[in-house]
Amino acid sequence: MAERQRGRPRSFDREAALETATLVFWEHGYEATSVADLTRAMGIAAPSLYAAFGNKESLFTEAVQRYGRRYGAFMLRALEEEPTARGAVSRMLREAAREYTEPGRPTGCLTLIAATGGTTASPDVEESLRAVRAANIAAIESRVRADVASGELPPGTDAAALARYSAAVVQGLSQQARDGATREQLEGVAATAMRAWPA
Incomplete structure (x- = not known):
């Protein structure tokens, strides 16, 4: 047989x-x-x-990379394409309001959502997400420092604090979207947040 x-x-x-x-x-x-x-x-x-x-961990790593390319790229595009840091962050916040509430897909930001519920069972995952978020803050800070150097922003501007503030607003937009806030509501938050920027 x-x-x-x-x-x-x-x-x-x-x-x-x-x-x-x-x-x-x-x-x-x-x-x-x-x-x-x-x-x-x-x-x-x-x-x-x-x-x-x-x-699962290596699949998640690929998923985060894919998310960054397909859904999260609006942040870096704004920082690269806008002529000023203020314009870049303003655009980034407006686009976050839209992206985080887009119908037909999960709300909020993957790199923020994935960290909720605790990732202590996988320190490598926790560290990789922290690194992504830190890179975003560093990119904002770099743009702010460039504008301070060029005179676009006042010389006493605290670039690190302004970058962290901007990232904190993005994180807040993500959580608010998860909690059911609408695009219009998040756009209102974005507009209000920009009033804290130095003239």
Whole structure:
């Protein structure tokens, strides 16, 4: 009797699976998302997930990178494209209000949401998210320092504090979006926040 051939692993679209995983992590956070949740949403078996992405942590790392490229790039684009730090942060806050409330996808920001519920079970994940947030603050601070140097902002401007303030507003917008705030409400917050900037 001939030996039965083993079935070939079911093929799947890796990019589509990664997009699905990104949305699941975005909706539920890292810690609250199980491998079972991921495989169910992605429509694959656990061995396929491990073969394609390594493990949950490495899949999450890829998901954060994908989020940054596809959904979170508006922040760096604003910092790169606007002629002043004030204009860049103003645009960044307005676009955050829109992006964080976009219908048909999770609200808020993945790099902030994923940290809620505690990530202490995975210090590497916690550290990687902290690094992403720190890089955003550093990018804002760099633009502010450049405007102080050029005279666009007053010489006594505390670039580090202004950058942290701006990042804190972004973080607040994310949480408010999770709590059900509308785009219009968040745009109001963004406009109010910009009044704290030095003339």
